Amino acid sequence: MFCYQCEQTYRSDEGAGCAGAKGMCGKDAATADLQDILLYVCEGVGQYLHRARQLGATDIEADRFILFAFFTTLTNVNFNAAKFVELIHQASQIRDRAKALYENAARAAAKIPQTVLGPAAFVPASNMAGLSAQASEAAVRKDAAILGEDAVGARALILYGLKGVCAYAHHARVLGEERDAIYATVEHALDMLAREERDVATLLDEALALGRANFLAMEALDAANTGAFGSPTPTSVRVTPIKGKAILVSGHDLKDLHAILEATKDKGVNVYTHGEMLPAHSYPKLKAYPHLAGNYGGAWQDQQKEFAEFPGPIVMTSNCLIEPQPRYRGRIFTAGPVGWAGVRHIADENFAVVAQAAQALPGFTEDAPEKTITIGFGRDTVLGVADKVIDAVKSGAIRHFFLVGGCDGAAPGRNYYSDFADEAPEDTVILTLGCGKYRFNKHDFGTIGGLPRLLDMGQCNDAYSALVVATKLAEAFGVGVNELPLSLIVSWFEQKAAAVLLTLLALGVRNVRIGPTLPAFLTPALVDVLVEKFGVQPLGDAKSDIAASLARAA
């Protein structure tokens, strides 16, 4: 195996990348190799779909499969080798269908179909042993000696950004929102990866195109979530348990949470959110369920301790799963793209068995002292008080906005983000989204003119909301986003964050601070391009970075 797609990748003097029997995320070598092969076969699907689309023919089911397949390969999503064998064979069949679609479209247009090589011609072995032997043909760095390190890094940026786009687009799709332009871009990117493009400038252009597609995906996801469940509103959420039977729902998928709330309605079971599911409490149609009782625990990397102590079933609806420990392995369920060998999976959105499990398990035996936090500052809420915000900025009551957002992780350097939030001057407002906020969202930041200084805008999936707010404020002030008194301090961990970074770059947002480390797949030359062209900055120390941000704004 070789994998360097996420922030926790193994780093040493020899270089970066997980290459042993098991990656830092817990993914074993067999699963990592199978994921590479799945993506390679999907490139073959993309080769045909891209050509068919140019002739006016599309296959939306194949596009949907690509979204799902890519989503399964994000860090901390699916670790089940057997599932990947199944997906590879499914992808192979879909590729045959895409090939027929293209060839028929070509003939209908009186053209001779091209013979498509590369991933389109790759024949996956029928069993695990054969697939393992083929892994080197699909490895992410297989042609490094031919393409050069910078091209390999830029291709990795596309591949991993593409994973993020697919994850967001899949989230939106399950709630009925799809954009054909996203599918066209995904197919184009797959075709480019398949033809082994090595020109770095061309590859970076493709990465920015993905960033634009990701903006569409995030917009679709926002429309999906708010369309289904209403716009988030400020909401006080209990963060301590209450006596009774209990279910814990983690991940990002609001549709699954809704299905769980329906399955447990009037059954005397309390539903708790975990990690990135916290913002669910701010959606009117979700918080209308009285048994959506509160939020339990912190960010994803704490789940092994928190899940072990939770006295009921746990459902992981999407990323970020880490190895289920013995103490709760029998009572954790996965759903959607998530999977772990030997863990119950719910593929049909029927969560009745989870409700049954909750009733069979002890639940909380007593109330904990009540504590609450306030969330729900999505774009509609913030823009609803835009006049107050603008006045506060003009009067000097608000000197600066810091968006301190993104993923959390276990790396020690991540206390930077809590230090940053705590050190931010009292005349500044902190916007936050993603699970990095668990490092500081129970701190008391006070208010400015009745407006909370800490505004929780939602999941990492809600980055669109922050972009809309920034764009509208820029319009109101008659400036560009880069001229606003706004600094972005982004914490990245996995591939959704890579996609969001590409979106920020594609939209021309400059001076984004990113950390705690830079992606291992970016070579020094690629980092130089990002620094020079987009002002991307690695993190320093919190105090200095705050001072630099305020100085630049002044």
Next chain:
Amino acid sequence: MYKVSLLTRDGATIAFDAEPSDTLLDAAERASIYLPSSCREGGCGACRVARASGEVELMSYSSAALSEDERMAGDILLCRARARGDLALRAPFDEAAVGSAPVPERRATLVALEPAGSGAVRLQLQYEDDPTFGSAAQFAAGQFVELTLPDGSAKRSYSLANAPNWDGTLELFIRLQPHGAFSNYLRDRAAVGDTLLVRGPQGQFTLDEASPAPRWFVVGGTGLAPALSMLRQIGEFADQRPCRLFFGVNKVDELFALDVIDELQAALPLVVTLCVWKPEQDWRGFVGTPVAALAQALSSATERPDIYVCGPPALIAATEETARSCGVPHDRIFSEKFTAA
């Protein structure tokens, strides 16, 4: 005090200290590490591990639990071994099989008792609701429980045949032994409504979930029970990798649970070979032992399977020898010995 390091099948390292006077099992439990075990007297082999380095003193044990070949290869029984230096051990089970709390003891009601072929019974128990554990039947498919008779006069361990569930149901197939204390109870006194003490789940004979290899089960008699549990779980997880079951008995009328096997065949890519050693009727199935059937199948297999074998010690030994001679690595053969009691 010696340092003991145990490497599990899935790569986790479990460390504890051992006094020279402690068995390794007791030393681990002193550190709140509950390793798989059953009889704790060297009779069952449930706590067998491999010794990678270091010296131990082995107290008396049954050769059914640890054969001379196994001992020569470095295997030891945790319940009979005392450290005589720092130790490095390798376990044939995953970290998930290691408990951090004592084995649960719960009460269950006998809700069904019926014949299962000639000479065995099917037992169904229902857990009572419990403030600590609730009412669910949580275990890993393939594990066993220890049952105590209602009057407390005898304890026996039996494998579970059903998959973990939220109904609190336990299903067991038990061979009736002549003059066996538990068998006498089942034959003469057991009645629906009886309450039994259940100590479990226990045991490390569970699926290696991370392995993508095909799964082959070789079982004799009521050794079918843990295989049924695993296959039911595989079915519940909709796992589509190929499985084979070689189920052997001495006589045709000893076959049981054929309805369950039919259901599993309908739901899974499962090939079943029913093996009868001495068929006295018109028998169209395989004549011979499940080991003989395994040897035939392995000779034409295109992929090395993981092999799960459960039954009497002789069946285990024969299966291991046959599988190894056909190229199945030692660490891809998982076994559970049934001993008469």
